[in-house]
Amino acid sequence: MSENGHVQHKITLTDREVLEVTGVVNVEKFTDDDIVLETQLGMLSIKGEKMHMKQLNLDGGLITMEGLIKSVGYSETASTREKGKGLLNKLFK
Numbered sequence: 201m202s203e204n205g206h207v208q209h210k211i212t213l214t215d216r217e218v219l220e221v222t223g224v225v226n227v228e229k230f231t232d233d234d235i236v237l238e239t240q241l242g243m244l245s246i247k248g249e250k251m252h253m254k255q256l257n258l259d260g261g262l263i264t265m266e267g268l269i270k271s272v273g274y275s276e277t278a279s280t281r282e283k284g285k286g287l288l289n290k291l292f293k
Contacts, residue, residue: 207261209240213269218254219246220264227256227263237263247271 209223221237221244228243229236230253235246240261251267 207240211244211272213272216269218264218266219269219272220262222262224258224261224263226258232267235265241274243275245271245273245275 207222210221212220214220221239223240224237225240226238227235228238232251233247233249235248235251237244237246246265247270249268249270251265251269253263254266255262255264257263
């Protein structure tokens, strides 16, 4: 856990077949070939084949999935962008 009591965001990929993600806030989409997760650090998109959920614990912020992982990428959410703008606005006042 981090100092503020939240679970740290971490991605662990083993042999492109087992993916464990911590710091998960919500599961937006889950299909055999496309997964979208809301994490503490933005939206996480996972592409692959024959993916299935092995473990899900949203209270603990943990998801584990198996399948052939082809790509993992982040995109910013509106709330993440607004948080950054707020900080920048405070710094440059």
